[in-house]
Amino acid sequence: MSEKSLGEKMKLPWNQMPIGGAMMVPGTSTEYKTGDWRIQLKPVVNHEKCVMCLLCWIFCPDVSIYRTEKTVEIDYYHCKGCGVCSSECPTKAIDMVKE
Numbered sequence: 001m002s003e004k005s006l007g008e009k010m011k012l013p014w015n016q017m018p019i020g021g022a023m024m025v026p027g028t029s030t031e032y033k034t035g036d037w038r039i040q041l042k043p044v045v046n047h048e049k050c051v052m053c054l055l056c057w058i059f060c061p062d063v064s065i066y067r068t069e070k071t072v073e074i075d076y077y078h079c080k081g082c083g084v085c086s087s088e089c090p091t092k093a094i095d096m097v098k099e
């Protein structure tokens with residue numbers, strides 16, 4: 001016995017189906033706190049060692065590092081704890097700390 005397609009269930013012809021796989025409103029990704037996926041370790045910046053080179057910002061795959069006027073900070077709402085920033089920091093200013 002075959003399963004009914006979504007079109008059959010909704011009783012709509014294909015050209016009246018809602019558009020799927022498309023972002024209809026830009027910028028909605030900021031609403032999702034993907035940092036919730038982080039497990040075990042989070043990066044913590046030691047501001048005494050940080051020289052503001054921003055290599056961590058360049059390497060972070062989740063764009064979760066930002067700078068203020070005087071410091072580099074982590075956006076924990078989006079950081080997934082991969083540790084790349086810690087590995088790439090030339091002064092070892094980022095420690096991966098157990099949450």
Ligand code: SF4
Binds near residue numbers: 049050053054055072
């Ligand atoms: S890579 Fe290290 S020293 Fe450079 S800005 Fe980031 S934390 Fe600071």
Ligand code: SF4
Binds near residue numbers: 042059060065079083
């Ligand atoms: S741990 Fe990974 S995701 Fe989090 S700030 Fe560092 S590089 Fe970015």
